[in-house]
Amino acid sequence: MITGEKVELRPVSLDDYRRAYAWRNDEETAKLEAGSALFLFSHVPLEYLEDAYRKEILELDKREKGRFSIYTRGEQPEHIGFIEYRDVNIVSRRCTVGIGIGNKDFWGQGWGSDALKALIRYVFQTMNLRRVQLETWGGNARAIRAYEKCGFVIEGRLREHSYIDGQYVDTIVMGLLREDFLNLDRG
Numbered sequence: 001m002i003t004g005e006k007v008e009l010r011p012v013s014l015d016d017y018r019r020a021y022a023w024r025n026d027e028e029t030a031k032l033e034a035g036s037a038l039f040l041f042s043h044v045p046l047e048y049l050e051d052a053y054r055k056e057i058l059e060l061d062k063r064e065k066g067r068f069s070i071y072t073r074g075e076q077p078e079h080i081g082f083i084e085y086r087d088v089n090i091v092s093r094r095c096t097v098g099i100g101i102g103n104k105d106f107w108g109q110g111w112g113s114d115a116l117k118a119l120i121r122y123v124f125q126t127m128n129l130r131r132v133q134l135e136t137w138g139g140n141a142r143a144i145r146a147y148e149k150c151g152f153v154i155e156g157r158l159r160e161h162s163y164i165d166g167q168y169v170d171t172i173v174m175g176l177l178r179e180d181f182l183n184l185d186r187g
Contacts, residue, residue: 003073012053065088097116
């Protein structure tokens with residue numbers, strides 16, 4: 001188990017995927033997590049998620065991708081979201097990360113930042129990677145602030161790259177180097 005100050009990153013269970021059914025079918029939550037892929041991400045039947053669990057989790061090659069459930073720490077842990085690393089390049093020692101806090105009761109309180117720091121610490125220290133990157137859409141200001149709090153910097157902007165809510169929006173590319181994170185983590 002990977003732990004942060006407030007969260008634990010646990011292996012994903014079938015019950016976790018079933019719980020995600022409500023999150024993926026909530027328009028606001030799905031839009032923030034999926035951006036322009038909303039039409040693929042949301043409005044999915046429960047059977048689809050159960051089948052996806054078998055394909056995406058049970059057959060997962062952890063050298064290429066790792067997916068975890070985010071749980072609160074404490075006496076009554078609660079499942080609040082998912083986090084993953086993917087697109088691992090062992091030659092360049094880099095990967096891409098993604099996170100979604102599906103339970104709205106935990107938005108804006110630092111749970112996602114804590115989970116992201118725990119995963120980043122894991123990929124830098126345990127997997128010996130040296131770079132992590134992510135993408136989000138320009139309208140997801142809460143996510144951008146959380147990423148910056150973890151040490152990510154905006155490295156690029158893909159102009160009008162995504163189509164969300166009837167308009168074209170920029171995709172923001174952010175990156176974090178191992179030494180920058182370790183300096184931030186110590187401070």
